Each structure stands twice: as structure tokens, then as C-alpha cells.
Amino acid sequence: xxDKRQALSKQIQAELSxxxxxxxxSSNTPETRWNHFKEVVSKASxxxxxxxxxxxxxxxxEHTMHLSSQARDARLAKSPVxxxxxxxxxxxxxxxxxxxxxxxxxxxxxxxxxGDFGKxxxxxxxxxxxxxxxxxxxxxxxxxxxSDTNGKMERWAEHFKQLLNRNAxxxxxxxxxxxxxxxxxxxxxxxPTEIAxxxxxxxxxxxxxxxxxxxxxxxxxxxx
Numbered sequence: 001x002x003d004k005r006q007a008l009s010k011q012i013q014a015e016l017s018x019x020x021x022x023x024x025x026s027s028n029t030p031e032t033r034w035n036h037f038k039e040v041v042s043k044a045s046x047x048x049x050x051x052x053x054x055x056x057x058x059x060x061x062e063h064t065m066h067l068s069s070q071a072r073d074a075r076l077a078k079s080p081v082x083x084x085x086x087x088x089x090x091x092x093x094x095x096x097x098x099x100x101x102x103x104x105x106x107x108x109x110x111x112x113x114x115g116d117f118g119k120x121x122x123x124x125x126x127x128x129x130x131x132x133x134x135x136x137x138x139x140x141x142x143x144x145x146x147s148d149t150n151g152k153m154e155r156w157a158e159h160f161k162q163l164l165n166r167n168a169x170x171x172x173x174x175x176x177x178x179x180x181x182x183x184x185x186x187x188x189x190x191x192p193t194e195i196a197x198x199x200x201x202x203x204x205x206x207x208x209x210x211x212x213x214x215x216x217x218x219x220x221x222x223x224x
Contacts, residue, residue, distance in 0.1 A: 008048040015040045059100030064092040101127075 016037065067089035074082035104127055111120040138146045138155050146152050190198075 004048050008044050011044045011048070012040055015044070059096050060093065061096050064089060064096055067092055 067085060071082060071085035071089050073079075074085050104123060108120055108123050111117070111123065138152050140146060140151075140155060141158070146155055
């Protein structure tokens with residue numbers, strides 16, 4: 001794409017430079033020069049870039065297209081039925097869209113029920129619309145913006161080469177000083193007194209009461 005734009009720019013500059021010295025005074029008018037500029041840009045763009053094709057929505061029916069064509073003709077003819085035709089075309093398009101999304105939802109549900117997750121994933125991607133591919137701006141080491149893909153790959157390779165091949169220097173063999181801890185932690189096992197105190201605490205009594213209640217009132221009917 002970058003090469004096409006370069007070729008387009010060169011062709012436009014060459015043709016406009018050739019027309020800078022007109023052969024007659026009549027061709028040097030602003031209107032003539034503007035028409036020549038538009039013709040040069042249009043022909044060069046068609047030659048290097050081409051045209052884009054507009055894709056019709058998948059859910060638009062032939063009936064809606066027919067109504068839309070009738071409404072366009074009525075608008076050009078300034079017919080009084082234009083508003084009525086436009087209203088019908090809008091309502092038909094709304095019905096087509098609702099029917100389309102209802103079919104998509106039905107297909108999603110069917111794919112999920114049978115475990116066809118590949119189809120389900122494709123339908124989700126289809127219904128999510130276009131994704132915006134945002135790329136971060138990359139610059140060279142001197143600060144210039146990189147636009148082509150090969151330049152970006154080379155810049156990333158250069159970046160990781162500098163990042164991973166740094167000289168770590170000589171390692172230090174000095175012993176690590178153990179810092180004193182501000183907290184006194186008792187690592188000895190609990191004593192029998194501490195165990196009895198924990199068992200007789202209020203939280204433990206509540207837990208035992210809940211267990212007794214559950215065993216008494218949630219037993220199966222045959223065990224009562």
C-alpha cells in the first residue's frame with residue numbers, strides 16, 4: 001500500500017509539472033487548471049488504487065431493495081408518494097434485520113445444545129461486527145516513525161536484542177545481610193491448654209451446634 005501511494009504521488013507530480021507551462025493563454029485560467037488537476041488526480045488514483053466495492057447487507061431482502069429503489073425514484077421525481085414509500089422501505093428493513101438476528105440467535109442456541117463450539121464461535125464473531133486493529137506507533141532509535149511492516153519487525157528485533165543481550169557485569173559474592181524482623185512469631189506447636197481453649201471458644205460451640213442441628217433435622221426420612 002505504501003508503494004502504491006508513492007507511485008501515485010510521483011505520477012501526479014510528474015503530470016502536474018508537465019502542465020505548469022501552458023501553450024496558450026486561454027488554458028491558463030483558474031477553471032481550466034482546476035479541471036486539469038481533478039482529471040490528473042482521478043486518473044492516477046484509478047490507475048494505482050482502483051475502486052472499492054460496496055457490499056450489501058446480508059439480511060436485506062429483495063422486497064426491501066425494491067421499495068428503496070421506488071422511494072429513490074419518487075424522490076428524484078418529487079412525487080407525493082415519496083414519504084409513504086420511504087416509510088415502507090424503512091419498516092421492511094427493520095423487519096428484515098429482526099428476522100436475521102432471530103435466525104442468528106436460533107443457530108447459536110442450536111450449536112450450543114449440540115456442542116458445536118466451532119460454529120458457535122463463528123456466529124459470535126459474525127455478530128460482534130468488525131474489530132478495530134489498533135497498532136501502537138513505533139519509532140526508530142532516532143525518533144522517526146516507522147510505517148511499514150518490515151521496519152516494525154526489524155525495530156522489535158533490535159529492541160529485544162538490546163534488552164536480552166545486556167552486560168550484567170560481575171556478580172557480587174558478598175553475603176546477604178539478614179534484616180531483623182519487627183514481629184515475634186512463635187513457631188512451637190500449640191500446648192494442650194491452647195487446644196482446649198480453642199475447642200471451648202464461642203465460635204467453636206456455634207459450629208458444633210450447627211452440626212448437631214444439621215445431623216438431627218436433615219437426616220434422610222428412612223433414618224428418622
